[in-house]
Amino acid sequence: MRADARRNYERLLAEARAAFAESGVEASLEDIARRAGVGIGTLYRHFPTRDALLEALLRDGFDALAAQARDAPATREALAAWALAVMESSTAYRGLTTAFVTTLRDESTELYASCKAMNAAGTDLLSRAQQAGGIRPDVEAPEFLTMVYGIAWADEQTRGGRTERLLNLLLDGLRPI
Amino acid sequence: MRADARRNYERLLAEARAAFAESGVEASLEDIARRAGVGIGTLYRHFPTRDALLEALLRDGFDALAAQARDAPATREALAAWALAVMESSTAYRGLTTAFVTTLRDESTELYASCKAMNAAGTDLLSRAQQAGGIRPDVEAPEFLTMVYGIAWADEQTRGGRTERLLNLLLDGLRPI
DNA sequence: TCCCAAGCGGAGTCTGCCTCCGCTTATCCT
DNA sequence: AGGATAAGCGGAGGCAGACTCCGCTTGGGA
Numbered sequence: 001m002r003a004d005a006r007r008n009y010e011r012l013l014a015e016a017r018a019a020f021a022e023s024g025v026e027a028s029l030e031d032i033a034r035r036a037g038v039g040i041g042t043l044y045r046h047f048p049t050r051d052a053l054l055e056a057l058l059r060d061g062f063d064a065l066a067a068q069a070r071d072a073p074a075t076r077e078a079l080a081a082w083a084l085a086v087m088e089s090s091t092a093y094r095g096l097t098t099a100f101v102t103t104l105r106d107e108s109t110e111l112y113a114s115c116k117a118m119n120a121a122g123t124d125l126l127s128r129a130q131q132a133g134g135i136r137p138d139v140e141a142p143e144f145l146t147m148v149y150g151i152a153w154a155d156e157q158t159r160g161g162r163t164e165r166l167l168n169l170l171l172d173g174l175r176p177i
Numbered sequence: 178m179r180a181d182a183r184r185n186y187e188r189l190l191a192e193a194r195a196a197f198a199e200s201g202v203e204a205s206l207e208d209i210a211r212r213a214g215v216g217i218g219t220l221y222r223h224f225p226t227r228d229a230l231l232e233a234l235l236r237d238g239f240d241a242l243a244a245q246a247r248d249a250p251a252t253r254e255a256l257a258a259w260a261l262a263v264m265e266s267s268t269a270y271r272g273l274t275t276a277f278v279t280t281l282r283d284e285s286t287e288l289y290a291s292c293k294a295m296n297a298a299g300t301d302l303l304s305r306a307q308q309a310g311g312i313r314p315d316v317e318a319p320e321f322l323t324m325v326y327g328i329a330w331a332d333e334q335t336r337g338g339r340t341e342r343l344l345n346l347l348l349d350g351l352r353p354i
Numbered sequence: 355t356c357c358c359a360a361g362c363g364g365a366g367t368c369t370g371c372c373t374c375c376g377c378t379t380a381t382c383c384t
Numbered sequence: 385a386g387g388a389t390a391a392g393c394g395g396a397g398g399c400a401g402a403c404t405c406c407g408c409t410t411g412g413g414a
């Protein structure tokens with residue numbers, strides 16, 4: 001990669017992070033390019049889609065969450081802590097949860113691949129917690145993840161700031177009967 | 178209201194219903210006007226915002242849901258049935274749940290007013306069910322509604338078709354401890 | 355130093371939102 | 385019936401943002 005290309009790539013990432021933090025994931029791409037001091041064509045060459053840009057920003061966080069799930073003990077508390085971390089990272093930028101969930105339908109994207117490893121680790125943690133008796137055994141991982149993402153989204157939208165409380169209500173209720 | 182105005186109003190509503198059903202609530206308004214055989218200006222005169230159009234389409238359903246909540250007995254089962262009906266109506270068009278929840282933040286819209294009566298009736302039903310011992314008493318209505326809408330949204334997005342199952346998991350878990 | 359492919363950038367196209375205002379016509383009045 | 389008039393119409397036009405295309409520039413190897 002040529003030095004100027006690398007430089008532009010980095011600047012774009014930095015400005016994208018700032019713009020997303022400020023205006024949410026729907027921030028104008030033309031604006032990001034302008035702020036980075038490059039043409040819009042350059043942005044599109046490095047990141048062909050908005051999702052590609054998001055993925056580059058979020059990859060490290062996903063990896064960390066996957067690792068957290070793998071290292072966690074098989075308890076309801078650990079599952080709750082992991083889910084809370086997922087919810088918090090999915091609300092890092094306004095609209096992120098929506099981007100996640102809609103992208104998770106399209107298996108061809110980079111963002112999907114990144115998310116998938118994290119969700120797989122979460123799936124494993126759930127099933128370990130179930131075997132250890134912390135969670136009722138009939139709940140399936142996609143059901144659990146759907147509820148977690150849904151609650152994160154709704155709390156973000158209503159600006160509730162109740163993520164942890166809602167997650168606790170949910171997990172309390174998923175105890176074995 | 179002049180006869181031609183009334184006619185246009187009705188045609189716009191009919192075409193909007195069709196377009197939303199087909200393409201989701203983000204369907205192009207210019208397209209709806211075109212299909213109704215009127216100018217875009219006419220659409221905007223009758224329905225100044227997309228929400229106004231949605232509200233006109235959904236009002237009757239909201240009223241019915243409010244009535245259902247008022248007439249329901251104070252049981253967990255009745256609350257579940259009402260919540261399921263809410264979830265189903267909020268997924269009548271693709272993207273509707275999002276429109277609901279984001280609009281519920283803006284108290285000045287018509288859609289807000291319509292939704293509010295329905296949510297108020299649901300709030301009352303929840304509190305009756307709590308008094309009757311069917312639901313744990315520390316859950317507050319906004320928390321409950323947030324979770325219900327969130328789950329409806331996530332299930333719609335993932336095309337899960339598990340709305341009822343997820344709602345049952347949630348309400349099972351909200352039994353008094 | 356020269357060369358050329360990697361890389362740049364922005365003009366141009368497209369789509370959709372929304373406003374504004376000159377024209378049309380339904381309806382009322384005589 | 386026919387004229388007056390305000391209610392209603394409609395689309396041109398301005399704006400914003402996504403995305404493409406291609407002629408120009410330049411980093412860096414030979």
